Amino acid sequence: MDPWPPTAHPGSTAPPDATAHPGSTAHPGPTAPPDAADPAFDPPTQNLARVHAPDPFDLNPRRAPVAGYRVPDVPESAWSVDTRRSTLLSRGALLCVLLVQAVLTLRLGGSVFQDEALYIASGHYELANLLHGTPLPVDFADYFSGHPKLYPVLAALVDDRLGLSGVRFLSLLFLLATTALLYASTRRLFNARSALGAAALFAVVQPTLTLGRLATYDGAALFLLALGLWLVVRTGRLRVPAVLLAAPPIALACGVKYAAALYVPTLVLLAVLTAYRQRGARTLLRGVVLGLGVLALLGVGYALSGPLGGITSTTTDRAHGGDPASRLLDHSAQWGGLLVLTAAGGSIAYVLRARMVEMPWVRGSTPGRWRRALLGVLLTGTAFLAPAYQIHLQTEVSLFKHVGFGLLFAAPMAGLGMSRLIGPHFRNPQLGIMLFVLTLVLGMVQAQNAFSWPDARGPATYLRTIVDRKGLYLAEESEVPAYLLRDRTGWNQWVNTTFFPYTAKDGKRYEGADPAGFAAAVRDARFDAIMLRGGVTPEVDAAVEKALRGNPHYRLTGRFPTTTSSGDSVYRIWVKQ
Known part of the structure; x- marks a missing residue:
C-alpha cells in the first residue's frame, strides 16, 4: 500500500488538486490521517482523502477497502475499464477451473x-x-x-x-x-x-x-x-x-x-x-x-x-x-x-x-x-x-x-x-x-x-437368457440386475441378501436377514436363479453356498471375474434345474 501521505502520481506534472477527478493523472492533495487514538475517531465512517488507482493484480479492484476506512463513492466511469478487465480475467479463470473439473470427472467410468x-x-x-x-x-x-x-x-x-x-x-x-x-x-x-x-x-x-x-x-x-x-x-x-x-x-x-x-x-x-x-x-x-x-x-x-x-x-x-x-x-x-x-x-x-494490504478499494x-x-x-x-x-x-x-x-x-x-x-x-x-x-x-x-465397483453387465447379459416374469431370483446387490433387466422382470422378483422373511416347507418361520432362512429357501428350491459375488453379506453368502453344495436342484452355470480397487472377485450364477 502506498505510504502516507500520498504523493503525486508518477506520471503527473501538475500539483495535487483536491478537486481532481479520480480518473485523472493527478491524485488529490494529501491530508493527514485521522488519529486512531482520538475517541471521536470511528474508522468505519472515515473517508480516505484520495482514491488509489486500481491494482492491476487484483481481480476485483472495486471491492476491497483499506482496513478501518471507507472509500468515497466514485463515478462508475472511473472504474469501467479495470472492472471489465478484472471481470473478464476472473470469469476466464473460473471457466478454466470448471473445464478441469469436467475433464477429471468424465474420466471416471464403470458399470451402474x-x-x-x-x-x-x-x-x-x-x-x-x-x-x-x-x-x-x-x-x-x-x-x-x-x-x-x-x-x-x-x-x-x-x-x-x-x-x-x-x-x-x-x-x-x-x-x-x-x-x-x-x-x-x-x-x-x-x-x-x-x-x-x-x-x-x-x-x-x-x-x-x-x-x-x-x-x-x-x-x-x-x-x-x-x-x-x-x-x-x-x-x-x-x-x-x-x-x-x-x-x-x-x-x-x-x-x-x-x-x-x-x-x-x-x-x-x-x-x-x-x-x-x-x-x-x-x-x-x-x-x-x-x-x-x-x-x-x-x-x-x-x-x-x-x-x-x-x-x-x-x-x-x-x-x-x-x-x-x-x-x-x-x-x-x-x-x-x-x-x-x-x-x-x-x-x-x-x-x-x-x-491484505494490496486490496484498498472495497466500499463499506x-x-x-x-x-x-x-x-x-x-x-x-x-x-x-x-x-x-x-x-x-x-x-x-x-x-x-x-x-x-x-x-x-x-x-x-x-x-x-x-x-x-x-x-x-x-x-x-x-x-x-x-x-x-x-x-x-x-x-x-x-x-x-x-468410483470402482464390480461390473455386473456380463452377469446381467447372461441372466437375460434365463429370467422371465414368473421366477424369483436371489442376488447380493439385487438393485443392479433389477435395473438392467427391468424390461424382463419386475422389481419384486429380485431378493437381496440383507432381508428375506421366509416360511420353510417344514413350517419354521425365519425373519429378516437370518442366514438360516436363506439356507432353508435354497434347500426348498425357492429361487429360480442365484447370483453371488461375496463380500457384501459374508454370513448369508456362506450359508447359501453351504446349502448349494450337493443340492440336486441347482447347477453352477456361470462364472464372471471382475476387478475393483479393492481387489478381484467372481460373480457365480446357479440356475434351478
Whole structure:
C-alpha cells in the first residue's frame, strides 16, 4: 500500500488538486490521517482523502477497502475499464477451473452402481404411478433417504431418453453449477482472488469429482444447498424479507436428500452473520425469518407427500454399524483434510487481519473481529458435521459422498487461506500452485478408487437368457440386475441378501436377514436363479453356498471375474434345474 501521505502520481506534472477527478493523472492533495487514538475517531465512517488507482493484480479492484476506512463513492466511469478487465480475467479463470473439473470427472467410468440402479429404477416405477396410476411394487418412501418423487423421477425421465450416461451427465451439470455458485458466494463474501481459490480447491477434491459422475440425488442436493448459500450471501445487504428467496432451494434440498437438513442451521447462522445492513436484534431477525421460512415449506411438503418412513429409517434413527471412529476419521481426513486445513488457516488469518494490504478499494466497513471469527468457525466447522454424525452412527456407508457437503461450506475460508498463502501482489504464487496441484493429485487418485465397483453387465447379459416374469431370483446387490433387466422382470422378483422373511416347507418361520432362512429357501428350491459375488453379506453368502453344495436342484452355470480397487472377485450364477 502506498505510504502516507500520498504523493503525486508518477506520471503527473501538475500539483495535487483536491478537486481532481479520480480518473485523472493527478491524485488529490494529501491530508493527514485521522488519529486512531482520538475517541471521536470511528474508522468505519472515515473517508480516505484520495482514491488509489486500481491494482492491476487484483481481480476485483472495486471491492476491497483499506482496513478501518471507507472509500468515497466514485463515478462508475472511473472504474469501467479495470472492472471489465478484472471481470473478464476472473470469469476466464473460473471457466478454466470448471473445464478441469469436467475433464477429471468424465474420466471416471464403470458399470451402474447399486445406488444408481436403485434410484433410477424406482424413478421409473414412480413415474408410471404418477402418469398411469400403476401400483408401486414397494413403498420406496419407507426406506429412501430422499423423497422418491423428486430426484428419482427426474433421473427416470433422463434415463428414458439418454440412458445412464445422460443421468450421470446431469450430475456433472449439478456439480459444475455448484462450483460456479461457490465462486459467486465467496466473491461476495471476500474478493475474486479468494473466490477462485475456493472454486479451484473444491473442484478437484474427491467428493466433488465422484458426485459429479454418480447418478444419485447427492449432486442435486448439493447444488440446491449451494444455491441457498449464494442467495443468503447475495441478499445480505437487502432488507430482511429478501432472505426468504433462499428458503425454497434449501427446503427442496432437504426433500431431495434428508441429510441436507444437517446444514440448515449453518445457513441460518450465516444469514445472521451476513446481515450487513442490520444491527442488534434486526441481525438475529434475518436468521429467524429464514429458519421459519424453511420450516414452513418443509411442513407444507410433508403434509402434501404423506408419511416418509425413510426420514427415520435412513437419517434420524438409522441403525448403528460397527465401523471404528479411527477409520472414519482417517478416511474423512484423506478426502477433505487438506481443504479443511487450508480453511482453518484462512479463518485464523481473517481474524488477525481483515484484508491484505494490496486490496484498498472495497466500499463499506470491515466486519468486526468477533464477526470474522464467528464466520470462520461456522464455515470451517461445518465440514465436521457429516464425519461426526457418521462416527455417532459407527458407519462408513456413503461417507465418501457426505464429506463433500461440508467441504462446500469450508471452501470459502479455504479460498481465503489460499489467497493469504500467495500473499500481496502474488508474492508467493508457487505456494498456491503447490497447494492446488497437491489437492488435484489426491482428488484424482481418491476419486478413481472411490468410483470402482464390480461390473455386473456380463452377469446381467447372461441372466437375460434365463429370467422371465414368473421366477424369483436371489442376488447380493439385487438393485443392479433389477435395473438392467427391468424390461424382463419386475422389481419384486429380485431378493437381496440383507432381508428375506421366509416360511420353510417344514413350517419354521425365519425373519429378516437370518442366514438360516436363506439356507432353508435354497434347500426348498425357492429361487429360480442365484447370483453371488461375496463380500457384501459374508454370513448369508456362506450359508447359501453351504446349502448349494450337493443340492440336486441347482447347477453352477456361470462364472464372471471382475476387478475393483479393492481387489478381484467372481460373480457365480446357479440356475434351478
